[in-house]
Amino acid sequence: MATVTPASIPSAPRTSFNVGTRRSKLALAQTELVVEALKKAYPERQFNVIARDTAGDRDQTTAFKDFTTKNLWTQEFEESLVKGELDFIVHSLKDVPTLLPPKCALGGVMKREDPRDVLVMKQGLPYRSLDELPAGSVVGTSSIRRTAQLAQRYPHLKVESTRGNLGTRLAKLDAPDGRYTCLILAAAGLLRLGLGDRITQYLDSTNGKMLYAVGQGAIGIEIREDDNIVLEMLDKIGDKETLLATLAERSLLRTLEGGCSAPLGVESQWLPREGGAPKLRMRAIVVAVDGSRSAEAEVEGEVQDSRSAEAFGLEVAKELVAQGAGAILDEIKRSKITS
Template structure:
């Protein structure tokens, strides 16, 4: 059977179509694959800012029309480019596992002295979503005192936009990380030139992966859409065998939310949905055309929820109350090899006398740690966003796979995913423990604290407990012997709201 696959002419579009082709070939059904290249309306106009273009299908309509004419069998799109309303005669019938949905910020190394001296930064982007969400992020995320953030419009494929960055007076650019990853990961010799061009541009920049919690992606960012005629039941059956149901479901959720607000790339709205073993995480952030601010971080947890508690029966009663340990810095510390990548559990875990270059990969456990490190003049490349050290970093194309990862934490901290522990402090129990008598609901920031509390108050084993995902959850579950009374929350504040509102 011959399957004609249509896509846009850019290298990235061809790579994406070939990914679908490889998936179809893996079914070992002997399909003969043909690729048809088409220039889209959006490709022809490279000057108009993205938000001024017509909102429906400027990058996809031409391919959909080829489907209707019977000139191709499948069209492969970047799903975020498709109109939110499905066509009358065509439909997205499948997708592949999603690439990274985050954005990548690149700052020219040669512009850094100017940024420091002027306390201002100019970023290339034509996305209203990025301009709205990233502006505040830049004020705290970089190791510089940024007072002014300006944006300038840029159009073209990734290579063109990177060239424009170095031909302009702008300091940086924001691009979809999925596109960068796919270009750098393309192994066919045909793409060697573009790989080298992209790699050269990145090497001339400092980079950071923008957290989803401050800048969720465009709905469907990082996902491919495989479109076909609704009447082609044979293709629906074939594509069902390569379809990633998890990605499909998450993208449908994202697009439905954006549709509720009027939808389209003209909106200043980001929406990302992540499926994790502990539940579905939804991140919504931006502003509607009517000026309504949107900011929601929601977890549909698969874990049990505690019944409503009585006022005063939960601990800690506020985010700062109580601690079981003093953190005692270890002496005679040796700084890890400069080639090692650092995963920093909290800001104080990175000794102040260590000299960390901007090229040393520095990844933080959460955003509070990021903010504190950037104030110390340290370049942070990204964060696990309080989802645990097992949260995928997805840096295979930006960081050598042979690079060792070192976790900076306390002496007895657990590690995972082959990470090496570099203890920089030890936990010394305080002489006076927090008072936990009569408490029925607890939120823990570490399994070490729970273990220490259990020694002094063994009765709390039958109470209701909560924590964030990751090693803390795994450690508490192990100590309890089960997770029947152990919940996962994204923050102390979310837990506090829930236990005061949910019904028994």
């Protein structure tokens, strides 16, 4: 009689997957979008959401610029991913460093929500745009990118750091004794939580002259780089245009070596296709933190796969450097070292 060895027994197919996410209301809402899409595509499979706080969640007082690590929202989840405790992690893509740890990879990107920044005014105030705000108005944001662009375009406004989840920040804004006149937030978070009615003004290259963060509005899903089963699942629910545009943006940021805290703004737009490969237009800006200097670029190019997306981001980075971005970033790095 033949002996059956363990090696000859086929392994059971994976039907249950552990999904990592932060505990915040927005993170859970984004994770629910991913899980629902996967359940629709794979109704026979089970997805277990495991939520926990990260270093960035636990420290609600330190300004982002003062943290010594770029992995505020990702490191603890990535350690569990590599150990096999998690099968994938759902992130706001703008929070994911452009250089991932060994054995980790970006496995998929969901269709992008509106990537723009927005102005949210304190309830009861009459102002409808950044241009209407009187001198001395207090704008709440912890983003160096937003702070720098505000200093450049609106030097008469005062910027103060604000931390916390969306609910916390809105409560601080609306408090009768609160010091903030308005906040600048990402449109995507407000829209995903059904808070679109709080948006006072959408900000872009035309309105308010504000460009958004790399990856903003996109939900990124991080996996183990050798997990082909999860990668195949995510291919079914991901959005190619969002993936290619954000790969190009992340290539730009990685090339400039600014990391998540660089005062780099982007605005990516797919152009109407008239035969040939799809074309992407990207506007990008790097601004000194005090708003005194800036470097801007606008580039169009064919982007049809991950390789050409990476190359396109590199091309935009070279144009920004040619316009003076390198000197601005070097000055910012030197100031961080001496501070």
